[in-house]
Amino acid sequence: MTALTVTTDRTKFLRLVLASDAVVTGGNGLLYLAAAAPVSSLLGPDAALPRGIGAFLLVYGAAVGLLASRRTISPAATRAVIALNIIWTLGSIAAVVTGALDLTTAGAVWAIAQALLVAVFAELQIVGLRKTRTT
Numbered sequence: 028m029t030a031l032t033v034t035t036d037r038t039k040f041l042r043l044v045l046a047s048d049a050v051v052t053g054g055n056g057l058l059y060l061a062a063a064a065p066v067s068s069l070l071g072p073d074a075a076l077p078r079g080i081g082a083f084l085l086v087y088g089a090a091v092g093l094l095a096s097r098r099t100i101s102p103a104a105t106r107a108v109i110a111l112n113i114i115w116t117l118g119s120i121a122a123v124v125t126g127a128l129d130l131t132t133a134g135a136v137w138a139i140a141q142a143l144l145v146a147v148f149a150e151l152q153i154v155g156l157r158k159t160r161t162t
Contacts, residue, residue, distance in 0.1 A: 041105065041155030042095050048108070048148045049092030055141075056084030070134030087111070105156050112149035116142045 059066055059081030067074040094104050119142035122128045123135045130138060 037159045038100050038155075040158050041100060041152065044148065044151040044155045045091055045095035045100070045105070045108065048112070048152070049088045049095055051088075051144070051148075052084050052091060053088030056081045056086075056088055059084065069131065070137055071131040072128045072134070076128070100159070102156060102159070105152060109149050109152045109156070112145045112152070116146045116149065119145070 059077040061081075063074040063077040063081065066077045070077070091108055094100060094108065119138045123130060123138050128134070128138075
């Protein structure tokens with residue numbers, strides 16, 4: 028009979044969630060940059076806003092991707108990603124509720140959908156961070 032060696036990588040789930048967040052965020056950033064005018068027409072704000080958000084999302088997505096690719100994932104950096112995701116979620120909801128960005132109906136729906144997705148990423152990152160702790 029052959030013995031089976033089992034190794035546990037406690038960061039696997041967190042790494043997957045961070046990488047997924049990076050890909051979605053980067054893709055969204057590329058869309059905003061490449062199609063700022065049509066995005067603006069659909070969502071409401073002037074094209075300068077999608078361009079600015081797109082640039083931010085590309086940099087942020089690259090940073091989250093870098094974090095996911097590190098040999099050791101920093102808990103402090105992960106908490107910063109979680110905090111920024113929560114801030115993004117709350118800011119998106121506030122933009123819809125206050126009408127501050129003059130969003131179209133499609134823009135309001137998009138902002139809430141994004142907020143929900145980002146909130147899910149934050150929650151999954153919290154779960155992943157907890158899984159990395161030794162018991």
